[in-house]
Amino acid sequence: MAESFKPFDAADYLASEEDIDRYFEQVEKTGDPRLILAALGDIARARNMSQLARQAGLTRPGLYKALSAEGNPSFDTINRVAEALGLRISIRSR
Numbered sequence: 194m195a196e197s198f199k200p201f202d203a204a205d206y207l208a209s210e211e212d213i214d215r216y217f218e219q220v221e222k223t224g225d226p227r228l229i230l231a232a233l234g235d236i237a238r239a240r241n242m243s244q245l246a247r248q249a250g251l252t253r254p255g256l257y258k259a260l261s262a263e264g265n266p267s268f269d270t271i272n273r274v275a276e277a278l279g280l281r282i283s284i285r286s287r
Contacts, residue, residue, distance in 0.1 A: 203232075207239035210279075217280055229282070233274055234260035240278070248277035 207213050213236050220232040237245050237260055246256040250273060259266035260274070275282050 202238070203235040204238035207236060213239065213278075213280075221282070230260060230264065230266070230271065231262070233271065233278070233280075236278055236280070237274065245274070245277050249273040 203216065207216060217232055217236065220228055223229075237256065242256060243253050246253045249256065249270075251259065251270070256274070258264055259270050266274075272282065
């Protein structure tokens, strides 16, 4: 019998606010902007994308595009999405 595998999607494992907080905290520690953007996308997919887009002042397709691997959102967009998700992006000295 052949095995079948489903692609991994972190959004499938973000079931609670605690999961989301821990996940984003670890990703933020890396300081990697692409990874932070990907994590915001994971968290957004774990929640309601349509509602999130409205809260962030974006269209749903615009939100998907901004958070995609090919996206290049402005800091303002990233900040609005994080705020709509109840997250805060912090900048600290090393």
